[in-house]
Amino acid sequence: MISGLNAANAYSAARTAVAPQQGSEALARVGQAAEDFAAQMAQVDQVATGAMTGQTSTQQLVLTIAEAELTMNTVVAIRDKVVEAYQEILRMPV
Structure with missing residues (x-):
């Protein structure tokens, strides 16, 4: 039978095992x-101000906008994958 103390100990052990490490690569x-994305924007x-x-x-303006569009599409695709993974985790039975 699982007692409250056993559950708390198991939680403590599992928490350290799955915690993100500081300074993780x-x-x-x-x-x-994220910094590169902000720099691109x-x-x-x-460039837009310079063109005006x-x-x-x-x-140069068209080239920069095309690069920004590619960067934005990449960021949106990554965001969609993160949201999809999060939703999948929420659907997991506990």
Whole structure:
């Protein structure tokens, strides 16, 4: 029979086993990807402003927007996969 104390001990043991590690390489890569995405969007803003003021060519603007669109599609695809995985976890019986 499972008592409250046994369940608490099992929970404590399992919690440390599945806790994310500090300084994890995967977490660092996610953070770097977010910073790269923000930098890409900032570059689009700068190029768009330059195109409006005549300092940047239309060709450069189109190229930058195409790169930003590809980046945005990648981010959205990753977000969709994360949401899908989260929903799958919620459907798991406990």
